[in-house]
Amino acid sequence: MTNKKIDRRTMLSVALAGVAMVQTAFGKAFQQVEDPTKKQGVPSGTLGTRSPFEKVLKKPSDISSRTPLQDLVGSITPSDLHFERNHNGVPAIDPEKYELLIHGMVEKPMIFTLKDLKKFPAVSRIFFIECSGNYRSGKEELTPQEICGLTSQSEWTGVMLSTLLREVKVKPKATWFLAEGSDAAVMTRSIPLNKGLDDAMIAYGQNGEAIRPEQGYPARLVLPGWEGNMSVKWIRRIEVSDGPFMTREETSKYTEAIGDKKIRQFSFVMDARSIITFPTYPRQVEKGWIEIRGIAWSGRGKITKVEVSVDGGKHWQLANLQEPILDKAHTIFRYLWNWTGEETEIMSRAYDETGYCQPTYKQLSDARGGKSGYHYNPVVAWRVKRDGVVVLNPDAGK
């Protein structure tokens, strides 16, 4: 309310003074003047703001909201632009009342408050989180955000789950655990215990501050490289067990037909993938030098190389990878291209440490008996028209 009042007063004074002002998200107003060196600037404040010239936004639907990949210039996704996929809204959780219960096949079932979690040795690691239902196509007018904007990257800070599991003393016969959120869907997934002991985290920090409510405030599970749904947000309970629980999300959802009347279950790992984020729809480019840019990532380790084609897939050249190349993380690639002005198609494909090469749409649909919903990571091609307009080729690789 206070901010609103200030906004109105500021706007009023602006209107009266007849000076061009621009409103930012937090009510701080910047004067637009012809020569900024001839006008005193706005004093420093309590919270930074995004420039009012930057109109970068997530693209929401009823159940999700997509990261504007084409508008980002680094490897970290700003926290307020991290994608969302919620199963019944974002819950409001009081951090003072937050508790994480760990029980089941353990010697000592325990409850940890947020303060308790923060006392344990902490780790900070950069990982992508990607929804496994992250592929759209079907028309030329699609942006990277619309095609695969359900992937984002943050530096996550928290406690290793293995540290907590040592506190409760997991029994020798345990093989799985259930992770449960405190959202209105009380969402659950079963996870192999080995992943929990390997690199899973209970994260309370995101990019240097508390996790945003949309990403699981005050604490979430982070399972590096695995489908985002399993990195249960707003985590309230872990039950250690000797088998999977067959929850709705791992049976009727997040499973995919692979032909021959078979449905693939427990498909956890996100395979390697890349997408060009510049130049793409809706950009228009001019002939001459263009730096093709994009991101590549793999849930199975590091990206080893990215290849770019500027002739519709006839020839492929190595792209430069931005260091540091991190495990299970978005990796920026760049390729310098001198466009002659002839219509062509540009595309990228990623390789990871296992020797996997990002497949074409046809390779995926052949291997799985047709198009299936989840874990679709095909090569994406952009058509650069003679007038410089860039559109998606929705039929590429089919």
Next chain:
Amino acid sequence: MRITFAACAAVCFFSCSTNDDNNRAPETFGFGREATAEEIAIKDIDIGPDGTGLLHEGKGKALSGAIIYREKCSKCHGEDGTDGPFGALVTDPNDTASTKKTVGNYWPYATTLYDYVNRAMPFDKPGSLTSQEVYDLTAFILYSNKIIDSTMVVDWQTLPKIEMPAKKMFVPDDRKGGPEVR
């Protein structure tokens, strides 16, 4: 002693950014507190595929479930569950051409139905159903999919024994990285 010192120096040289925190960490930090049986019972609502966790209170009947369904579920799942607007629940098991993924043609375990309805439904009033209502609705949805008949009583003993037609289709993930596309 000299050999030990040399080895240590070599380790320090190649990994000078790490200390021996991992070796100094105690067996237990003692942060947090032990959970009581009552505290666990309140939150331990999950149902296993073998029926673990099912409440003994409640005996579900399809006819009772139909009445609750009409009142609390039909606005999202349609009059008979075959359409939406949100999430179709029902298909005829003989309709193999259907592309809708429903309880009848896609769900491998009947216990999941109880677990999910109990924890997350109705969507606008989650967690508001009694165990009797959840058993009734479970019976009605299974009956609508022609998996059980209208007279069957669905409870903690019978529900885990119901064989779901889709179960035989589920196979574990066979992707493992490497050059092969799967």
